[in-house]
Amino acid sequence: MEVGSWKGSGLPSRPPQLPSLVTGPSLDTARAHMLALGPQRLLAQDEEGDTFLHLFAARGLRWAAYAAAEVLQKYRHLDIREHKGKTPLLVAAAANQPLIVEDLLNLGAEPNATDHQGRSVLHVAATYGLPGVLSAVINSGVRVDLEARDFEGLTPLHTAILALNVAMVSPDPCPRVLSIQARDRLSCVQMLLHMGADHTSQEIKSNKTVLHLAVQAANTILVQLLLELPQGDLRAFVNMKAHGNTALHMAAALPPGPHQEAIVRHLLAAGADPALRNLENEQPIHLLRPGPGPEGLRQLLKRSRVAPQGLSS
Structure with a gap:
């Protein structure tokens, strides 16, 4: 069989069941299990478009996800999408699985892939307040589009700000009283700014x-954080x-x-x-x-x- 030429022959009648053998303690064990499953089963999608890799990523099965991703990479299907347009990378991000996010990026997953709402891995991390996912993106060293806009016209930084606002309905001037959720979302704002997100960008609708x-x-x-950013022309901003x-x-x-x-x-x-x-x-x-x-x-x-x-x- 020529690499990259395989295509699935029909969808299973129900979502693939995770074999108990995939939860092994090492990558070598997981690779042996993926070999036993074979490429046809690993590349098959259920009626919702999920592959085994999507399910491994969602459940945090790192070694199984890594070994399955190696197979999908070989057949150029590492960015295969489920029914909502999510690639395995986006599923791993939404499930707050930073190690799997970093593994997939290192294996060549498209870092700027978006779902059916136009949300990238950065948007997903910003929406749910997942600083570990942003750290994984940074640690991978891949180039990501910090100014990509979702279908609402929002960049990841806009998304992070809106998510933080929701978590701080009655913000207190003292950061020590922030909830864990608010602290995580504030961390995402700070990390995106540190990565170089443009704080002067304007969202599309208003x-x-x-x-x-x-x-x-x-x-x-x-407000205080944004006004303390190192910037060329604070007054213009x-x-x-x-x-x-x-x-x-x-x-x-x-x-x-x-x-x-x-x-x-x-x-x-x-x-x-x-x-x-x-x-x-x-x-x-x-x-x-x-x-x-x-x-x-x-x-x-x-x-x-x-x-x-x-x-x-």
């Missing part, structure tokens, strides 16, 4: 940057607009309270321009809610309302 997304969720910790609104506009529209005040002060310190106007010709001060709550911010914005040269819209 042109929001990650700073807009953080401010909109009143995520004080994240802070004053980027999303459909006319700067991050300061969004901060002014937040419910009054300590998070709003902290965010407004952080933005102003970073060079946010309170004189800029949105598409409705409103300055941030016009978006403060009525009542005594935001009076201190109202006075602060009035004192600061002198647009730096070249930044007014």
